[in-house]
Amino acid sequence: TIHQTANEQLIGTLKLLLDANAPVDERDEKGLTALHYAAFVGNAKIVKALLQAKATVDVEHEKVGTPLSIAVMQRHPEVCRLLLLAGAKPLSGRLSSDIAHIKGVTPLHMAAEMGHLEIAELLTQRGAKLDARTSTDSQHIHQAAMNGHDKMVALLL
Numbered sequence: 734t735i736h737q738t739a740n741e742q743l744i745g746t747l748k749l750l751l752d753a754n755a756p757v758d759e760r761d762e763k764g765l766t767a768l769h770y771a772a773f774v775g776n777a778k779i780v781k782a783l784l785q786a787k788a789t790v791d792v793e794h795e796k797v798g799t800p801l802s803i804a805v806m807q808r809h810p811e812v813c814r815l816l817l818l819a820g821a822k823p824l825s826g827r828l829s830s831d832i833a834h835i836k837g838v839t840p841l842h843m844a845a846e847m848g849h850l851e852i853a854e855l856l857t858q859r860g861a862k863l864d865a866r867t868s869t870d871s872q873h874i875h876q877a878a879m880n881g882h883d884k885m886v887a888l889l890l
Contacts, residue, residue, distance in 0.1 A: 735759065739767035739783065742776045751786045758789050766792050772800035772816070775809035780816065790819045805840045810851045813840075823861035838867050845885050846876035853888055863889055 735755045738747040747767075751757065758766055768788045771779040780800075784790065793799050801821040804812040817823065823840055841861040844853040857863065866872055877885035
């Protein structure tokens with residue numbers, strides 16, 4: 734399936750499936766698309782091929798969020814960059830983390846919490862709001878400071 738080829742990083746097979754008009758946004762039994770899997774494994778070539786085939790960039794899964802939120806969680810800055818350039822919204826997507834139950838958590842909150850400086854820079858360059866607050870009134874800088882990420886705090890000031 735297209736999902737399996739993305740997950741197993743089989744670029745040649747994926748291109749054959751895409752050339753045969755495989756449904757790029759089809760969800761598997763878990764509700765995930767091939768782009769979710771590609772973002773998880775962090776293969777930029779697979780992500781690029783799926784995006785060129787018009788995969789929906791902000792497709793959301795109720796538990797794991799969008800491909801962008803997955804790429805942030807998995808620390809894949811190149812995949813984040815590709816998704817953002819393709820129009821991924823840095824303010825959207827549920828996140829799988831210990832703060833995911835809080836409404837208003839964005840990919841930048843997650844990058845700040847985990848200390849992903851390069852990803853935070855990409856997100857802010859593509860329009861992530863530095864003053865965004867969660868339902869508990871937490872800002873990105875709070876997440877960075879609580880986790881001892883001094884360079885992140887400096888970026889977010």
